[in-house]
Amino acid sequence: MGTFFGLFTCIDQASIGVVERWGRFEKLAEPGFHFFNPFAGQWLAGVLSTRINSLDVRIETKTKDNVFVQLLCSIQYRVIRQNADDAFYELQDPKEQIQAYVFDVVRAHVPRMTLDELFEQKGDVAKAVLEELEKVMGTYGYNIEHILMVDIIPDDSVRKAMNEINAAQRLQLASVYKGEAEKVLQVKKAEAEAEAKYLGGVGVARQRQAITEGLRDNILNFSHKVEGTSAKEVMDLIMITQYFDTIKDLGNSSKNTTVFLPHGPGHVRDISNQIRNGMMEATSAHVDG
Structure with a gap:
């Protein structure tokens, strides 16, 4: 000094x-x-x-929604060089004077705010304190450089309740997102299944049409080459041949165990009649198209 x-x-x-x-x-x-x-x-x-000094002030007050909070303010001030005589003679304890004004301004503003508004508008509270201190302390030779609202500490029970509300809201939001995701998955799965079934049906229809056309061509060729045979006789011969080929394939498959099949001339005749009818319907559709 x-x-x-x-x-x-x-x-x-x-x-x-x-x-x-x-x-x-x-x-x-x-x-x-x-x-x-x-x-x-x-x-x-x-x-x-004339260096900058810092003063931390802790104020306890109540908000508009009856929540007790503690506010920690940090005030940075310094002596105005050209008015140092006022600072030397006017105030005996400048820190105590600054603290008193901070208490007065904060306790006048905070009770008009809810707790949420206080967190959102803490800068406005600091600005109000700064304006009041600058106006008052300037006459005593002190300049207020900055005021920082360092912390807002609600009562422990209020903080716990706020955390629980926040956690519940986040869980609810997570459940909504999870439900939407599951809904999208189910919709996409249903769409995929519908598309697969549609494509499967188209494939089966084309396969049956190809089989029917192949049988028709075979019958026509056989009838032209072998005189005295009818289409029905050729169809019965092809059906019997394919029937026995199918039984042979089932017997040769190592993955099959025991398979019970209806067997007899009547069943072969029924199968041949079904294929013949299918061939005639496909031929009729082809001609109409």
């Missing part, structure tokens, strides 16, 4: 000295070397720092 050597004084940087003559304020002493004449009643009454 300052170094005294009898009649000589050295004021440190970032400091300002207050010089009196016969007990009355005379001038401010800037940083550097100074000479005082004690025989003329001149002396250094004190030295003030």
Whole structure:
């Protein structure tokens, strides 16, 4: 702050000295070397720092929705160099004065806000405190640099309830998203199954049409090459041949165990009649098209 050597004084940087003559304020002493004449009643009454100081203030108050909260404010202030005499003579304890004004402004604003509004508008509260302190403390030689609303701490029971509400809302939202995802999956699965069944039906229809056309061609070729045979006789011969080929394939398959099949001339005749009817329907459709 300052170094005294009898009649000589050295004021440190970032400091300002207050010089009196016969007990009355005379001038401010800037940083550097100074000479005082004690025989003329001149002396250094004190030295003030012009560095920025920080003051943390904790205020407990109640919101509009009857929630008790604690607010932690950080006030950064400094002595105005040209008004250092006011800061030296006017206030005995500037920190206590600043704290009192912070209490007054915060307790006037916060009760008009709900807890949610306080969290959303804490900057407005800090701005109101800053404006009030600048107006008041400026007359005492202090400048308020910044005010930070560091923390808002509700009552423990309120914090627990808020966390539970938040967790419940998130779970509800997650359930909605999960339900929507499952719905989309089911819709896509149903669409895929419908498409597969449609394509399967188209494939089976084309397969049956190809079989019918192949049988028809075989019957016509056989009838032309072998004289005295009718289409019905050729069809019966083909059906019997395919019937026995099918039984042979079932017997040769290693993955099959025991298979019971109706067997007899009547069953073969029934199968041949069904295929013949199918061939005639396909031929009729082909001709119509």
